[in-house]
Amino acid sequence: MVTGTTGTAETTGTPATGTLERARALAATVTDPELPMLTLVDLGVLGEVAVDETGTVVVALTPTYSGCPAMATMRDDLVRTLGEAGLRARVRVVLDPPWSSDRITPAGRAALAAAGISPPGPAPRHDGPVPLTLAPVRRRVTCPRCGSADTGLTSEFGSTACRALYRCGTCLEPFDHVKEI
Amino acid sequence: MSHEDSVYDGLLVDDAHWAFGGSFEDPLAGVDTTVPEGADPTALGTYALMLGDDALVMAQRLAEWCSRAPDLEEDVALANVALDLLGQARLLLARAAAADPGLVPALPDGSPVPPEDRLAFFRDDHAFRNVRLVELPRGDFAETMARLLLFSTWRLALLGRLRGSRDAVLAAVAAKGCAEVTYHRDLAARWCVTLAGGTEESRRRLVAGFEGLWPWWGELVESHPVEAAVAADGVGVDPTTLREECEGVLDQVMTACDLTRPDVPSREGTGGGRGRDGRHTEELSRLLTEMQVVARAHPEGTW
Numbered sequence A: 001m002v003t004g005t006t007g008t009a010e011t012t013g014t015p016a017t018g019t020l021e022r023a024r025a026l027a028a029t030v031t032d033p034e035l036p037m038l039t040l041v042d043l044g045v046l047g048e049v050a051v052d053e054t055g056t057v058v059v060a061l062t063p064t065y066s067g068c069p070a071m072a073t074m075r076d077d078l079v080r081t082l083g084e085a086g087l088r089a090r091v092r093v094v095l096d097p098p099w100s101s102d103r104i105t106p107a108g109r110a111a112l113a114a115a116g117i118s119p120p121g122p123a124p125r126h127d128g129p130v131p132l133t134l135a136p137v138r139r140r141v142t143c144p145r146c147g148s149a150d151t152g153l154t155s156e157f158g159s160t161a162c163r164a165l166y167r168c169g170t171c172l173e174p175f176d177h178v179k180e181i
Numbered sequence B: 001m002s003h004e005d006s007v008y009d010g011l012l013v014d015d016a017h018w019a020f021g022g023s024f025e026d027p028l029a030g031v032d033t034t035v036p037e038g039a040d041p042t043a044l045g046t047y048a049l050m051l052g053d054d055a056l057v058m059a060q061r062l063a064e065w066c067s068r069a070p071d072l073e074e075d076v077a078l079a080n081v082a083l084d085l086l087g088q089a090r091l092l093l094a095r096a097a098a099a100d101p102g103l104v105p106a107l108p109d110g111s112p113v114p115p116e117d118r119l120a121f122f123r124d125d126h127a128f129r130n131v132r133l134v135e136l137p138r139g140d141f142a143e144t145m146a147r148l149l150l151f152s153t154w155r156l157a158l159l160g161r162l163r164g165s166r167d168a169v170l171a172a173v174a175a176k177g178c179a180e181v182t183y184h185r186d187l188a189a190r191w192c193v194t195l196a197g198g199t200e201e202s203r204r205r206l207v208a209g210f211e212g213l214w215p216w217w218g219e220l221v222e223s224h225p226v227e228a229a230v231a232a233d234g235v236g237v238d239p240t241t242l243r244e245e246c247e248g249v250l251d252q253v254m255t256a257c258d259l260t261r262p263d264v265p266s267r268e269g270t271g272g273g274r275g276r277d278g279r280h281t282e283e284l285s286r287l288l289t290e291m292q293v294v295a296r297a298h299p300e301g302t303w
Helices: A007-012 A017-027 A070-084 A106-114 B041-063 B072-099 B115-121 B141-162 B168-196 B200-216 B225-232 B239-256 B282-297
Strands: A046-051 A057-061 A089-093 A151-155 A163-168 A174-178
Touching: A017 A046, A017 A057, A017 A070, A057 A070, A070 A089, A151 B072, B041 B072, B041 B115, B041 B141, B041 B225, B041 B282, B072 B115, B072 B141, B072 B168, B115 B282, B141 B168, B141 B200, B141 B239, B168 B200, B168 B239
Parallel strands: A057 A089
Antiparallel strands: A046 A057, A151 A163, A163 A174
16 A cells, blocks of 8 residues: 655655645545535635655644534544545644635535525624624525525524524425524 | 445444544644743643633533423524533633643543543532533523523623634634624523513513522623733633623613613622632532543543
């Protein structure tokens, strides 16, 4: 099995581009365990992929929610996927800047909608105190199934940390909306 | 991927595929946990422990609602809030352990229990530094929402300011936590308004909840020497500076509820001390007994 850097890397002091490219390409295929229509790239959690001095691939990963249990699975899936290709890998946690739903790529948003999940709108940004929102949340959410704009919030908290529950007033189907954070 | 044939195949192959099994790696793996220049590592560690314990104990209380909430959506909501707080606790306890390893209880050699779990499961009540508000029994749904309002209003103000900490780890945990706690506070505030304007019974319960909890509020916005020290070092927030902002938000909710802040005196310390001193009500011991029993029965267990 090929692991880590090659002879070329040793002479130039930088990892072989072949290894890096392969590692990047493989890491980009790993999907979110809870939203399997999204790769970690689509979700915006996959950061820099590098090779350290020992030849281990180091993949940077940004957690979505502080308590999201899917993070452990993403980490294991990354290490396993690279390991199956003969690359020794570890994951480096990157906390800053924090993940935002704004980081979900256009391709990721399209994949969510195609899977019946409403993608998030722009996330609010507050540098100072966060204003209280007493009125019900008003988002312009369209039903991912029938396209109707007549939708209503059932609950701000859903089956995973990142989702709210909605219901369509036209086709009457319930659906998930990825929350703005 | 090898799990395409049956969704259950994955359960049988390797333990590491489990989100809650195998080995949990350091939640701060690869993060620079160097204590900022000039900051006292002991004070920083204890401060991270305080904020982590607040979240941990509150998460445990909220998790008691699993399968007991008035309806499924609220059950899911309270579990989600608890999960966010548990995640914050894990990061904060890991930060505490990295800043001051002396805080972490010793276990037999070879124990696989990571530092943040040692802090959560192998400390006794007097070593917990949470404010007493979070350890009180959960009460009914109205009291739970009243407490979540007080707690999340204060925590959001605190985390908002902590984003500017000189400690990069605390600043990052706070930045993420802000976005999460904003949802918690909105949930609690809307429920308070709903219960206040609901039936006579729902209003009575909400009012009783606020009256019972208000005496514990003062402790949240009083300063402990550790909090004063970390504020002076530029790594923490002195909670006395949060009072005005917090009470402004609470008044906003109270007004919408057509209520006024209860006129009740603050609770004295327990045995001369407060939660931040490690002095607690009996309720914390009961909560910890349940939370820690399995981990303590298997100090060398892998989860």
